[in-house]
Amino acid sequence: MTSSFPAPSAGRGRHATFDARSCALSCAALWGLLSALPVLCTGMPAAAAEAAAPDRKADQAGTGAAQRTPGRKDAWLYIGWPNNGQVVGTRFKVWFGLRNFGVAPAGVRKDGTGHHHLLIDTELKTFDEPIPSDRQHLHFGKGQTETILELPPGRHTLQLVLADADHVPHDPPIMSKKITITVRADRGQQLSAQ
Amino acid sequence: MLRTAVIAVGALLLLPLLLAGQGMADRAKAPDDARAYILWPSNGTVITGGKFWVRMGLQNMGIAPAGVSHADTGHHHLLIDTDLTNPDEPIPNDKQHLHFGAGQTEARLELPPGTHTLQMVLGDADHIPHNPPVMSEKVTITVR
Numbered sequence: 001m002t003s004s005f006p007a008p009s010a011g012r013g014r015h016a017t018f019d020a021r022s023c024a025l026s027c028a029a030l031w032g033l034l035s036a037l038p039v040l041c042t043g044m045p046a047a048a049a050e051a052a053a054p055d056r057k058a059d060q061a062g063t064g065a066a067q068r069t070p071g072r073k074d075a076w077l078y079i080g081w082p083n084n085g086q087v088v089g090t091r092f093k094v095w096f097g098l099r100n101f102g103v104a105p106a107g108v109r110k111d112g113t114g115h116h117h118l119l120i121d122t123e124l125k126t127f128d129e130p131i132p133s134d135r136q137h138l139h140f141g142k143g144q145t146e147t148i149l150e151l152p153p154g155r156h157t158l159q160l161v162l163a164d165a166d167h168v169p170h171d172p173p174i175m176s177k178k179i180t181i182t183v184r185a186d187r188g189q190q191l192s193a194q
Numbered sequence: 195m196l197r198t199a200v201i202a203v204g205a206l207l208l209l210p211l212l213l214a215g216q217g218m219a220d221r222a223k224a225p226d227d228a229r230a231y232i233l234w235p236s237n238g239t240v241i242t243g244g245k246f247w248v249r250m251g252l253q254n255m256g257i258a259p260a261g262v263s264h265a266d267t268g269h270h271h272l273l274i275d276t277d278l279t280n281p282d283e284p285i286p287n288d289k290q291h292l293h294f295g296a297g298q299t300e301a302r303l304e305l306p307p308g309t310h311t312l313q314m315v316l317g318d319a320d321h322i323p324h325n326p327p328v329m330s331e332k333v334t335i336t337v338r
Contacts, residue, residue: 021199031206080233080249095233095251102297103257105264113259113297143256143267145299 068128071170072112075101077160082190084179089187090153094118095146096160101174106141107165114162114170116140118147121156124175130167139167153185221282224324225266229253230314231330240336241305248272248301250294250314255328260295261319268316268324270294272301275310278329284321293321305337 080095082088096116104113122136133139140147160176163169233249235241250270258267276290287293294301314330315323323329 021196025199025202097249097300098298099247099300102259102294103299104259104262104297105256105267108258108262108264110259110262110297140256143258143264143297145252145257 068168068171069109069114069164070111071162071172071174072101073172075099075162075174077101077162077174077176079158079160079176079179082158082179082181084177085181086179087182087184087187089189090183090185091148091150092183092190093146093148093192094158096140096144098145098162101162103143103145104165105143106139106167109165114164114174115143116145117161117163117167118149119157119159119161119178120149120151123159123178124161124169124173127169127171127173131161131163131169133167141167148191151183153183155180155182157181221322221325222263222268222318224268224316224326224328225254227253228255228266228316228324228328230270230316230328232312232314232333235312235333235335237331237333238335239333240338242338244306244337245302245304248303248312250299250301250330252299252316252328255316257297257299258319259297260293260317260321263319268318268328269297270299270301271315271317271321272303273311273313273315274303274305278313278315278323278327281323281325281327285315285317285323287321293317295321307337309334309336311335 076097076099078097080097082092082094096118098116102110102113103115104110106115117131117140118138120136120138124131131137131139138147157178157180159178161169162174169175229252231251231253233251235246235248250272252270254266256264256267257269258264260269271285271294272292274290274292278285285291285293292301311332311334313332316328317323
């Protein structure tokens with residue numbers, strides 16, 4: 001296809017090559033592309049952010065304890081329900097209360113946010129490593145703010161810990177008080193936090 | 195050839211319209227069992243003094259800050275003395291539509307004396323309600 005704009009050195013005599021048809025096609029193509037750009041561009045920042053995140057993660061793993069995410073002094077994490085000393089059935093809801101701090105899914109880096117972890121019948125041994133993930137350390141990496149637990153009859157302790165995008169507790173750690181509850185087989189379910 | 199050109203131009207002009215249509219239909223999908231609820235205050239609560247913490251609950255979905263697109267997540271919005279007018283548009287940001295884009299699950303409110311309604315709506319990364327909207331019941335409280 002011939003060039004749609006006259007070459008600068010073409011001179012006045014060459015206007016015959018200024019072709020209305022190709023000009024219209026090029027203009028339309030440009031207009032279509034400009035209109036499509038916003039839609040295409042929304043896909044790109046997300047991809048760019050994801051590309052950047054693994055690099056930061058690698059940095060974090062390399063420097064280890066030096067890079068803990070800051071907590072906030074006035075952040076208050078608490079178990080909204082059950083209460084300390086409560087007697088519950090084998091299947092019950094636990095409600096996570098958090099004030100002056102936000103929740104974000106695991107992997108999302110944003111100041112002032114973290115995701116919940118529930119410690120069942122255990123304590124946190126170290127604070128500068130990722131919290132393990134097992135039956136006694138439940139992770140809520142999708143940003144959940146409540147859960148339904150099933151525990152065998154007997155006494156159990158529950159404690160909430162908030163952790164950053166890499167499951168490492170904040171500095172200072174944002175933790176709830178440890179509560180003790182009694183599970184009884186004859187109590188039915190408590191699925192409402194109210 | 196001119197006819198081909200006109201058709202091509204016409205098609206390209208229509209392209210943005212098609213793409214825009216795609217965007218409108220694209221509200222984030224919510225799981226069927228997702229439920230938003232106001233844990234406290236409950237319907238009929240009388241609050242003395244006007245300052246109180248609203249506790250917001252969410253079942254079968256997660257919280258993510260505004261701007262973060264993550265499946266089955268959203269962030270809270272609180273409607274005070276108002277309704278959700280258009281679920282297809284971003285929730286407005288004003289005194290009657292409070293946004294909790296930092297992922298908060300509790301909010302400290304101060305309301306003047308009188309009767310007020312509170313309702314929670316979850317919004318996606320762009321503050322647009324999900325499809326279907328994940329909303330709590332409307333709660334009526336009295337402030338003394």
